[in-house]
Amino acid sequence: MKIKFLLINAIDISQPLQTSLPPLSLGYLVSSLRAEFGNDLIDFKITDREIAKTLKSYRPDIVGITCVSQNYNYAMKYAKLAKKRNIPVLIGGTHITVLPTTMTRDMDVAVIGEGEMAIRDLFTLFLKKKEFVKKDLIGLKGLAFWSGKKIILTEKRAPIVPMDSIPNPARDLMRIEKCTHVFSSRGCPYRCVFCASSRFWQSTRFFSAGYVVKEIKYLYETFGVREIDFWDDLFIVSKPRIKEIVRLLKNEGLLGKLSFSCAVRSNLIDESMVKLLKKLNVKGVSMGLESGTPRILNYLKGATIDIKDHMRAIRLFKKYGIEPSASFIIGSPDETREEIMQTFKFIKDSKLRGFGVYVLTPLPGTPIWEYAKERGMVDENMDWSTLNVEFLENHEEAIILSETLSRGELFELIKMFKAEQKKRYYIDFLKHPINIPRHFYHFLKDKITPRLSPA
Incomplete structure (x- = not known):
């Protein structure tokens, strides 16, 4: 048995x-x-x-x-x-x-x-x-x-090398739809102060281009997948690997038959990278822009990135018809209301169609967790649901790190960002009506489709 x-x-x-x-x-x-x-x-x-x-x-x-x-x-x-x-x-x-x-x-x-x-x-x-x-x-x-x-x-286990020795995940036990996601790497070379994922993986390792294309082909042929989101922390770390993925997809007759999306970092974006992503048939990218003010951006992401990188990346993606979306974080310990409003102005000036704004949350394993722990705001016996990053749902219980703004003030600021987000959403409907059936389909799917575990 x-x-x-x-x-x-x-x-x-x-x-x-x-x-x-x-x-x-x-x-x-x-x-x-x-x-x-x-x-x-x-x-x-x-x-x-x-x-x-x-x-x-x-x-x-x-x-x-x-x-x-x-x-x-x-x-x-x-x-x-x-x-x-x-x-x-x-x-x-x-x-x-x-x-x-x-x-x-x-x-x-x-x-x-x-x-x-x-x-x-x-x-x-x-x-x-x-x-x-x-x-x-x-x-x-x-x-x-x-x-x-x-x-x-027990003794620490070394990271798995080579990554290609790991078999593809058992998707036969899951519901796979025409739009799904793939991991083509593990880890990130950067160490943003709020990010737990990079601390979990410790180093950056890649599945080979051949492994990735074989998995894409399997999804295309077995499940009818036509859209793939590379769920890597940072897909574009290795430009040669992306070039090889493009070459192998072309050899398999798959180039252009699937569309892709991925996470990028603005300081790594130049015209050659955007052209390469366009060739891969990337339709959308997500960026952790985090702030529209240099001081807070440096606190959250370090000195390797600046606002000019953000603006250049957005401009280049729009030039080549790749839709950029971005996430932002407010509520750093000494961030002022004026600095948050600068981020709001940056979003409006950038004309990003898609963006999300979150309140800084102390996730375990990050420097932000240690900051909160030193101040008695978190511990190992806490209610872990207070780390829910959806602030509108969780604002009464959320951990507030800001020393300049109250919980109520942050709540009102998040509502301001959400109102702008909704406005962009409706403008997108009006300017791009072709997107309406897709948005409506996903809305209904989330509302009425039962998500049952496989038998």
């Missing part, structure tokens, strides 16, 4: 963005286990909801949970439900990697960092003994586990 492995994506299912993304991180774990053990020893199920019901009906032998910090309350809840049934619980993801000491007693083993090799080691043990024994765990790298009242951390 097969071992049943239930993988839980601990997310807020009320948030369309979270539910719309297939949990590729869990898919990588499944494909790694299949590569190691074949298809006859382990049965898999991935879900993000109705956990109590699923535990009862599926009756897993082992449970694995992944989550980010703002969803850690869900992870703790699901671990408790599993432990009530005496099911071993594994926990992984960004949060537990940067704060392993937040493991609860309902969690047996935490995977620190990348999980593809660690999960193989853990299942090698579990398939033999049907439990995790401390003397066995101590010899494995990249883990945390309980020993009495103490949490034991």
